[in-house]
Structures are given as structure tokens and as C-alpha cells.
Amino acid sequence: MNTNKPVIGISCGDINGIGIELIVKAFSDARISEICTPVIFANNKVVNFYRKLATDTNFNFNPIKDFSRINTKQVNIFNCWEEDIAITPGVLNETGGKYAVISLRSAIKALQDGSVAGLVTAPIHKSNVQSEDFTYTGHTPYLKDAFEAKDVVMMMCAENMRVALATEHVPVKDVASHLNVELILSKLNLIQQSLITDFGITKPRIAVLGLNPHAGDDGLVGDEEEIIKPAIKEAKNRNQLVFGPFSADAFLRVGNTKNLMLYYPCIMIRD
Incomplete structure (x- = not known):
């Protein structure tokens, strides 16, 4: 067993999109947890919603609100918000974009703080994430500004x-x-x-x-x-x-x- 596994953050993307479903199905494979400790930046209820839809998977997680509670043998859910929200799979709306940005910002802060060693981003929709304080066309330019990089390349x-x-x-x-x-x-x-x-x-x-x-x-x-x-x-x-x-x-x-x-x-x- 790898005792020096990196902690990898995963933003949830649009909560009405394919992101969380992909996350649930991917991390149902226990082999991933043998090489890293996953931390999904989302909310227990949202993840549970998609877990119930994926009936052919075996997905369990450890809910946390701070990184001292990480379980290195399980998938961890870092709760970025507590309020109940309406989940409407396949529907493009303001809610999906709002919580995609909340997840992304929380994950990037953890990366900046050194709480996670790397970041995987689930898909966002470029139109519904737009707001006065988020005018980016995608993850790459946002990461560039967040880390004050001179240049980036995809x-x-x-x-x-x-x-x-x-x-x-x-x-x-x-x-x-x-x-x-x-x-x-x-x-x-x-x-x-x-x-x-x-x-x-x-x-x-x-x-x-x-x-x-x-x-x-x-x-x-x-x-x-x-x-x-x-x-x-x-x-x-x-x-x-x-x-x-x-x-x-x-x-x-x-x-x-x-x-x-x-x-x-x-x-x-x-x-």
C-alpha cells in the first residue's frame, strides 16, 4: 500500500451536468484510492443524489469540513456549502453555474494553501458561470490569474x-x-x-x-x-x-x- 499518497482535489463542475456522475463512477474503482487520496469539493446531498442514480456502482465517502478529518483510505467530500439546492440534471441554469464556481474556488484555495497536491476539474458551462466577479471563459485563464502566472498553456x-x-x-x-x-x-x-x-x-x-x-x-x-x-x-x-x-x-x-x-x-x- 502506498503510504505517501498525494491528496488530489476534484472540483464538481456544473451540478446539473455530467461532472458529479463521472466522479461517482470513476471513484467507485477502489484502485484509484490506492494511488491518491481524493477530496471532492461539493456537498454531501448533491453527491448522494447522483450516487443513488448510479445504481451499478459501489461508491462510499467520508464527509469533511476541514482537512484534519481526511480519511486516506476513502474518497472524501469537502462540503463547500450547506444549504439545500434544487438539482435538475441536464438543465442549464444559474444554480448550476453558481455552485460550480463555489466548488472551483474552494478547490483552488486548498491548492494554494497546500491542502491538496493537485487539482482535477469537472466540466463547467461557460455561459452560466458568468458573473460580475467571474468573467472567465474557462478553467485555464482563471487558474492563471489565481496563481498570478505570467503565462499558461493547455x-x-x-x-x-x-x-x-x-x-x-x-x-x-x-x-x-x-x-x-x-x-x-x-x-x-x-x-x-x-x-x-x-x-x-x-x-x-x-x-x-x-x-x-x-x-x-x-x-x-x-x-x-x-x-x-x-x-x-x-x-x-x-x-x-x-x-x-x-x-x-x-x-x-x-x-x-x-x-x-x-x-x-x-x-x-x-x-
Whole structure:
């Protein structure tokens, strides 16, 4: 048994969405509690509501109001609110967004305080979380501000494939105006650092994908690649193994994944 398990926080997402159902079903697998101590930021009654719907699962939890009460052998529910609320699965409303933000803020505070070692976020809906004091388009920009980070990058991982994004939640018609050498270099530096530190890749190889079909075809179908190329050149000057820009509409095919550890699209793959 792992006696040095990390405590991992899980925000519940929209209480009317799929988040808590996924959490209940995922943490019904006892093997997860063998590698970490889960703390779900929600409310006992809400979790119980979804537990009763998932009749084919074996989900038990330990309710807590402070971290001194954590049970390392069980899933823990940190109660972020006490009031009774109406749960309407599948319905997009203000209640779902309000309590998604309460859960997220509570989880991030625990992360800032060191009460949890990492954070998993269940889905939120970008429209119903909006308020005067929460104007973010998703988790990533909110985490950036919460931790006062100079820059952040979203990376999606599956086995040996890792895809990072240059831009997030930007209308397609505006993406080109957001691209510049400084932005691309900043993202590349973050990716390089993560691949070395988090994934143990000593010499990561990074492929940069183009913005336009066929990576612009030397200017025939767009010239935004002329913004990307100087960033790649500068990254190489910094001894980074960066290549491209490659045609995004042809690059992600069988075979390329064997040669490059990460694909870095500037637009063609978006969240």
C-alpha cells in the first residue's frame, strides 16, 4: 500500500451536468484510492443524489469540513456549502453555474494553501458561470490569474501523444490577430519545461503546426506562417528541438507520432 499518497482535489463542475456522475463512477474503482487520496469539493446531498442514480456502482465517502478529518483510505467530500439546492440534471441554469464556481474556488484555495497536491476539474458551462466577479471563459485563464502566472498553456495527453494550444477560446476569425512571435515562444518554453519536468523527456521534440491549410502553401493560402517561422528559428537558436510549421490538415496521421513527442498546433486543434 502506498503510504505517501498525494491528496488530489476534484472540483464538481456544473451540478446539473455530467461532472458529479463521472466522479461517482470513476471513484467507485477502489484502485484509484490506492494511488491518491481524493477530496471532492461539493456537498454531501448533491453527491448522494447522483450516487443513488448510479445504481451499478459501489461508491462510499467520508464527509469533511476541514482537512484534519481526511480519511486516506476513502474518497472524501469537502462540503463547500450547506444549504439545500434544487438539482435538475441536464438543465442549464444559474444554480448550476453558481455552485460550480463555489466548488472551483474552494478547490483552488486548498491548492494554494497546500491542502491538496493537485487539482482535477469537472466540466463547467461557460455561459452560466458568468458573473460580475467571474468573467472567465474557462478553467485555464482563471487558474492563471489565481496563481498570478505570467503565462499558461493547455496540453492534452493520450499515451505518447501530447497536443498543446497556442490560443484558447478565441473565435476562428480572430485567431490570426492573436499570433505573434512572443506568444509562440512563451508557449514553447512552457511546453519544453513541462515535457522535461512532468514527463521525464530529456530531449523533447516539438512539432509546430501551421495556421492555414497546407501551412499556407508558401503564401498561396495565407501568410500567417510567416509569423510562426521566426519563432521556430528563435527556439532553435535556444537549442530547442522545434520543427515546422507543418501542415496541420495532414500532420496528425499514423506514423508521425513515432517521431515527435509533442504536436503544437497554432489553431487547427482547439479546445
